[in-house]
Amino acid sequence: MKKFLALLLAAVMVFALAACGQQAAPAPAAEAPAAEAPAEQPAEAPADEGVTLDVIICQYGPNTNEWFLGSGMNGTNFVDKFESENPGIKLNLEVISWNDVHQVVDTRIANNNAPDILNIDTFSEFVPDGLLMPVKDYCPEDLYNDFFPAFIAESVIDDTVWAVPDLASARALFYNVDLLKDAGVEVPTTWAELEDACQAILDYYNGEIYPWGIDMTTDEGQACFAYYAWGNGGGFVDADGNWALNSPENVEAVNFAVGLVNKGFTNPNPATETRYDLQDMFAAGKLAMLLTTNQLPTYVSDKGGSINMATAGIPANEGKTGSSVGVMDRVMAFKDDSAPDQAARNEAIGKFLKFFYDPENYVGWVSMEGFLPAVNSAVEALVASDPSFGAWLDVLGSCQFYPAAKAEWATVRQGVTTVEQNALIGGDVQAGLDALQAEVAG
Amino acid sequence: MNSIQGKRKWEPYVWLLPSILLISIFVVFPILIVFKLSFSEITPGGVIGGFIGFRNFTDAVKLPAFKTVMMNTFWWVISVVGLSTLLGFIIAMVLNQQFRGRKIARSILVFPWATSLVIQASVWNYIIKYEYGNLNNVLLNLGIVGQAINWRTSYTVEFIWECGVGIFVTVPFVTFCVLSGLQSIDGSLYEAATVDGAGFWSKLWKITLPLVRPSLTVSTVLNIIYVFNSFPIVYTMTKGAPAHKTDTMITYLYMLSFYERKKGPATALSVIGFLILCLCAGIYMVTVMRKEEES
Numbered sequence: 001m002k003k004f005l006a007l008l009l010a011a012v013m014v015f016a017l018a019a020c021g022q023q024a025a026p027a028p029a030a031e032a033p034a035a036e037a038p039a040e041q042p043a044e045a046p047a048d049e050g051v052t053l054d055v056i057i058c059q060y061g062p063n064t065n066e067w068f069l070g071s072g073m074n075g076t077n078f079v080d081k082f083e084s085e086n087p088g089i090k091l092n093l094e095v096i097s098w099n100d101v102h103q104v105v106d107t108r109i110a111n112n113n114a115p116d117i118l119n120i121d122t123f124s125e126f127v128p129d130g131l132l133m134p135v136k137d138y139c140p141e142d143l144y145n146d147f148f149p150a151f152i153a154e155s156v157i158d159d160t161v162w163a164v165p166d167l168a169s170a171r172a173l174f175y176n177v178d179l180l181k182d183a184g185v186e187v188p189t190t191w192a193e194l195e196d197a198c199q200a201i202l203d204y205y206n207g208e209i210y211p212w213g214i215d216m217t218t219d220e221g222q223a224c225f226a227y228y229a230w231g232n233g234g235g236f237v238d239a240d241g242n243w244a245l246n247s248p249e250n251v252e253a254v255n256f257a258v259g260l261v262n263k264g265f266t267n268p269n270p271a272t273e274t275r276y277d278l279q280d281m282f283a284a285g286k287l288a289m290l291l292t293t294n295q296l297p298t299y300v301s302d303k304g305g306s307i308n309m310a311t312a313g314i315p316a317n318e319g320k321t322g323s324s325v326g327v328m329d330r331v332m333a334f335k336d337d338s339a340p341d342q343a344a345r346n347e348a349i350g351k352f353l354k355f356f357y358d359p360e361n362y363v364g365w366v367s368m369e370g371f372l373p374a375v376n377s378a379v380e381a382l383v384a385s386d387p388s389f390g391a392w393l394d395v396l397g398s399c400q401f402y403p404a405a406k407a408e409w410a411t412v413r414q415g416v417t418t419v420e421q422n423a424l425i426g427g428d429v430q431a432g433l434d435a436l437q438a439e440v441a442g
Numbered sequence: 443m444n445s446i447q448g449k450r451k452w453e454p455y456v457w458l459l460p461s462i463l464l465i466s467i468f469v470v471f472p473i474l475i476v477f478k479l480s481f482s483e484i485t486p487g488g489v490i491g492g493f494i495g496f497r498n499f500t501d502a503v504k505l506p507a508f509k510t511v512m513m514n515t516f517w518w519v520i521s522v523v524g525l526s527t528l529l530g531f532i533i534a535m536v537l538n539q540q541f542r543g544r545k546i547a548r549s550i551l552v553f554p555w556a557t558s559l560v561i562q563a564s565v566w567n568y569i570i571k572y573e574y575g576n577l578n579n580v581l582l583n584l585g586i587v588g589q590a591i592n593w594r595t596s597y598t599v600e601f602i603w604e605c606g607v608g609i610f611v612t613v614p615f616v617t618f619c620v621l622s623g624l625q626s627i628d629g630s631l632y633e634a635a636t637v638d639g640a641g642f643w644s645k646l647w648k649i650t651l652p653l654v655r656p657s658l659t660v661s662t663v664l665n666i667i668y669v670f671n672s673f674p675i676v677y678t679m680t681k682g683a684p685a686h687k688t689d690t691m692i693t694y695l696y697m698l699s700f701y702e703r704k705k706g707p708a709t710a711l712s713v714i715g716f717l718i719l720c721l722c723a724g725i726y727m728v729t730v731m732r733k734e735e736e737s
Contacts, residue, residue, distance in 0.1 A: 102701075103700050109487060109488035110484075110488050110489075126487045127487075128485065128486075129485050129487040217681070217683060218682065218697070218701070219681075268594075269572070269592070269594050271597075271683040272594065272600070272683055272684075277573075284573075286573060410486065410702055410703040411703070414701050414702045415702075418685045421685040421687075422684065422685040425684055425687070427685065435506070
C-alpha cells in the first residue's frame, strides 16, 4: 500500500513539473538592429524539410477567427489553404483579441518565446531590443514593391523598414443628411462653422439630438488629439519629426475640443463613451455628426440601421487645412537565432506574406471587415466589388498617420488621452502637455 | 513502536507534499519572479535587463497618478468589503429564518456570484447608460422621471457605481459564508437565552456574532484579497477614466504595463500591492485570532 502511495505521489510530482515545463524557446538577440540588408530574395533553401511558424493575428471582428481558423474562407480557412499549398510549412496560428494581444506578446517575449510573425498596431518598442528582422530579409521584392510607399514609410526607423502594413482605415466626418437638412445646417468646414452648426442643431431639436460626437476614451484619445491638433496646424511632431506636444496650436486644439463638450454640443460622457457607443447613437439617429472610420456604413447596416449619411473633410480652424487621419496596423517578423535553417525560415515567412497578400485571399480579408488595402494589387478588385472604396483610397492617400515609429509613441498615446480627460474635469491643458513633452523629449 | 511513531511523524508531510509542491510552483515561484522583475530593468519591448536597485519603485511612487490610485484602492477595498460584509450578514440572517420560498431565494442569491465579473460589469454598464440604459427606460416607462437621467455625471459617481457593482457581486459569497456559520449554531442556545429574557440585539451580540466570527474572518480575509486584486469591474466600466481618477492599483498597473509600456514601475506597483495585502490580511487575522483566544 505504501509503495503504491509513494508511486502515486511521485507520479503527481512528475505531472506537476511537466505541466510547468516550457518548450525550449529561442532567445531574442540583444544586439542593435542590423543595417538594412540588400534587396535580394532569400536564398533558395528547401522549405519542405519542415518549418513551423508561430503566428499571432489580432481579432478585428467576429469574422477574423472564422477566416483564419474556421470555415470563413469559402468553406475552408487560411491555415488549411496555406498548408495545402505550401507543403513543409506548418502554421501555429492564434487569433487573439485586441484587449489581450499586448499582454500575450509581452509575456512571450519575456519568456524568450516571441512569435515568428506578429500582426499588431505598433512596432517601435521591439526595435531597440533587436527583436525584429528587417523586412527585406524575408519579404519577396515583388511584394515589397506592391505596398503603398507612403505606408511603408511609416514603419521606418534608422533607414530600415521593420514592418509591413496589413490594412488601414481612414477617418472622416460622417453626418446624418436628414438631421442637418431639417435643421437648416450646412456641413461645417471650419471650427467656427462647427460651433454654429452645433448650436443650430441643439436649438432646432431642443437638445434631443447630440450635434457632435466626441470620443476621448482610453482607446481613442490619441485619435481625438489628432483630429483637432492636425486641424489647427499642430500635431504630435514638428517638421523635423521631433515631439512638439505642447505647441500653442495643440493647446488651443485640446481646449477647443473640450469646449465643445462644455458647451453641451456633444455626447455627455466623452471619457467613457467609446467609438462604438457613438456609432450606435449615430445608427439610431440620435447623433448628427461624428468623426470616425470608413467602416461606419458597414457598421450601421450590420446593426440594421438605414441612416441617410454622407462624408466630408474633418473641420479645421479658420485659415488652417484639415487633414484626414489614417490608422494602420502592421505585420512584422521576430528574430529567432535558434532556428536551424535561417534561410528556410525567412523563405517560409516570405511565402506566408505572399499568400496573405495574394489578391485572391487578401481582397476577401480586407473587405470582410470593411478596411482599406495596403497593396496596389488589391485596389482594382476592391473598387470593382465596391465603388465607394475608390473615394476612400483617395482619402487614404492624403492621410496623416500617428508617429508610431517613434519609441515613445506608447507613452504619448496614453499621455495625450490623459491630458484630454484631465481637461474634461477642469485640468490645465498647457501644464499637462508641458509635462508630457518634458517626459518624452527630455 | 518508536519506529512506527517516527514514520507517523513524517506522514502528514508526505500527504501535504503534492500540495506544497504545486503551491510552490504556481504561487510562490511567480511571486519570486515578480520580486526579481521589480528590481530589474525592463525595456518597453518586454526584454528583461539587469539589476537596477529600487529605481522601479521610486519611478512608480513619482508617477502623477500614484496618490489618486492608492486612495481609490483604499476606498474600493474598504467600501466593497465593508458594505458587502454588512449586507451579506443581514441577508444571511434573513435566509436563516424559516419562510416560504427560502430555497428559491438562496438559489437566486448565487447568480451574481456565479456569473463572470466581466459580464456583470458589462450588464451594469448597459443598465446605467444614459441613452439606452435599462434603468432610464424603466423609470421613463413608469413615469417616475420625465427625461433620462445621466447616471455618470462625474468620476466620483462613476467610482461609486463601480463600488456598487463590486458590492453586488461580493455579497453572495459573504452571505453563504455567514449562513454556514449560522446553521452550525445550536438552536438550544437561543432557546436558553430566550428563557433568560434575552432580546434580539442581546442574542445577536452575545451568541450570533461570536459564533459566526470564524466564518466572517474567512470571508473578510478572502474578500480583502479578492477585492484588492479585482480587475474586471473597473476595467470594463471605465478603464480608469477620466485620467486614472477611477483606477485602482491593479487596473492602473495593467494600463502602465500594457498601454504605456512602463513595465518596470508596473512590476514595482505589483510588489507594493502584494506587501500591502499581506500586511492588511495579516493584521486582520492576528487581531481576530487574538480576540478569539481571549474569548
